[in-house]
Amino acid sequence: MAVRRQKKTRKMRGHRTMSWGAKTQHRDRGKEGGRQVGMHKHKWSWLVKYGKDWYGKHGFVNPTSEEKTIITLRQLNEMITNGKIQVEMKDGKAYVDLTKLGYEKLLGGGKVSMPLVVRVAEATELAKSKIEKAGGQLVLEQKE
Structure with missing residues (x-):
C-alpha cells in the first residue's frame, strides 16, 4: 500500500x-458522533423543540473562582x-x-428584628454594623 504524503483533505x-458526490454524503455523525450539520437550516424545527442549549457557550468553570x-x-x-433554625x-x-x-459568609441585606449572637467564618461590614445596632454580637471564627 502506498503512503500518501499529503492528506486528501x-x-x-x-x-x-470533497469528491464524495452528493452534498449530503459524509456529513453525518456516523458511529463515533462528531458534528451535526443543518441545525440552523433544515433541522431548525427539531432544534427549537429538543435542542434548546445547542448554541452558545457551555460548561467552562473558572478554576480560580x-x-x-x-x-x-x-x-x-x-x-x-x-x-x-433552632436558636439558643x-x-x-x-x-x-x-x-x-453549613454557611460560610453572612451578608448585610435585610433587617434584624432581635439581638443576635452569630458565629460565622466571614461577614460583611454592613452585616456586622446591623447586628451590633440591634444589640447583638458577631463572632468570627478563625480559618484553619
Whole structure:
C-alpha cells in the first residue's frame, strides 16, 4: 500500500463535496458522533423543540473562582421567626452558629428584628454594623 504524503483533505480544499458526490454524503455523525450539520437550516424545527442549549457557550468553570455558601440577614431573620433554625436564648439574645448549619459568609441585606449572637467564618461590614445596632454580637471564627 502506498503512503500518501499529503492528506486528501488538503488537496480538496475549495471543492464543495470533497469528491464524495452528493452534498449530503459524509456529513453525518456516523458511529463515533462528531458534528451535526443543518441545525440552523433544515433541522431548525427539531432544534427549537429538543435542542434548546445547542448554541452558545457551555460548561467552562473558572478554576480560580471559589464558591461560598452565603446567607443574608433577611434570610436568617425569616428562618429564625419561622422556626427553621433552632436558636439558643441566653440573656435575651438568640445564639446562632452558622458554621454548624453549613454557611460560610453572612451578608448585610435585610433587617434584624432581635439581638443576635452569630458565629460565622466571614461577614460583611454592613452585616456586622446591623447586628451590633440591634444589640447583638458577631463572632468570627478563625480559618484553619
